[in-house]
Amino acid sequence: MIQLKDVSYVRLGSPDLESAEHFATACLGLQIAGRGKKDLYLRSDARAHTLCYSEGDPRDQTVGFEVGDEASLQDAASTLEQLGHAVHAGSAQEAERRKVKAFIGFRDPTGNHVELVVRPERSGQRYFASRDAGITGFSHIGLNSTDPRRDERFWTQVCNARVSDRIGDIPLMRVNAIHHTIALVRAPKAGIQHINHQVETSDDVLRSYYFLNERRVPIVFGPGRHPTSGARFLYFKGPDGMVFEYSVGVDEVEDEATHRPRQFGFEPTSFCMWGSKPAGMALPKS
């Protein structure tokens, strides 16, 4: 079984790095970690980078997960190949671009581009945000799925993900104590549905709501509260239509051995217990 330790980074293609940089610093509030020839690296916590904009097609979206060591990486590669997934072994140059020691790339059953990485770089210098959004770190992603039941099997049986809760057929899955690191979302094609950063307090969620509204950043859902994880949230749209989320107060699963996933009905109150309705962001269809 592939042992995912944590989500590590997201790489997004963008035709306009300048707009992406403006949004990431002036609106989202990340710190510029550095620039490559065609790459913009952004920090959100103690890691050297957690988001990378790369000049290119916005449909190129990759999520990286950390695995324990190079032996686990080799095991993962053979597991995936046995199951018929084409596995790309990252070159030294490609690994350097990702600030990791080694990695492999493959596609999940829906076709999402996933990378497994070993020893992603940390930074000795503490995180210092470009605006006071209160970000404490990159935390999870929403991942498109053309068949949530099939993909749940992939993430929970081939990988070590566990279902924390379900809304209809949509599983919220954890790879560590945090309620969820991967949320599958039914969609017609592959892609990252949203990128989550945690913030310090619910004050930060509300402050950003008014801040982003004033700057005419489209708020697509919230401020609200998920009854599943307990998190207070705000979803808004960035460059190339990518949705970003701030949230705070994601529960931790206390007892790994005895936790049973709860089933929530597929209805608006299962997504927000405060009563906010998504606008300009499709709720996943059951």
Next chain:
Amino acid sequence: MNNGSATPLIASVCYVRVAVSEPNASARFVSDIFGLQRVADQDGEIAFRSDSRFRTVSLGRDSADGASIGIEVWDDKALEQIGGRLRELGFAVKEATTSECQRRYVQSALLTEDASGNRIDLVVRPTQSGRRYFPTRDAGIVAFHGVGLRTTDSNRDLAFWKALGAEVSDWVGDIAYLRIDGLHHRVALYPSTRNGLLYAAFEVEALDQVMQNSYFMQESQIKIVQGPGREAASRQIFLHVEGPDGLIFSYVNGMAELGEKPRLARQFPLTATSLCDWGSESKDVPELSARD
């Protein structure tokens, strides 16, 4: 606040009596929309509960004795003491008649006015209820919390409230937050061109209920005057909503507890960030707006 004595002079803000043009229309807002429990209808006054007290809000027609704020006084001795102090300061103080006391659901009272002309009832033994509070909808209201009052004469009004034993916790411009118990404030005085109740505030369980009520009001097409927001000085989360006749009712939660120790009042500038830390603004109510 106790001025050296073992007990304070006043204990709480215990009710608001509001004069409106259409009591029945306003009553529907207060019970069906805002979420208080309608309990009685006596002498043309409709009474509502928000907690263990028999009533904390009354709606009546605009008449001579139609509107007032109830301040619960510790006992008759304290009532006498406050009455003496106010008379010394030149405020008119009148002993309430039996029928005036009945209409207020209290045992004894002094009826007075601050310098702006806000009618204040100083009351002893307001009526409690033996039955628990059971509202019409799940707005999460826990208790009547306090009031915002308009003032046209803030210096004289401050002297009035200090005679009752209140202290200024903080200033935002010339807005004065007044403390009468361990909480940051129960009464706030807002400089204005007129007198009257600015808002009546009701504490809810948590941030969840402030936000739920915010979406409920949007869906019910009720005007949100300001919020959801958070007062910088008191740390209180608030949502001000408007019913018929411009009546503003507020859901609040999370006010700072200061305790009994003396504390120097802090001065905040009259800016939007002092009135709301999150960034909400009031467009139409000048008393709640920064004038910068």
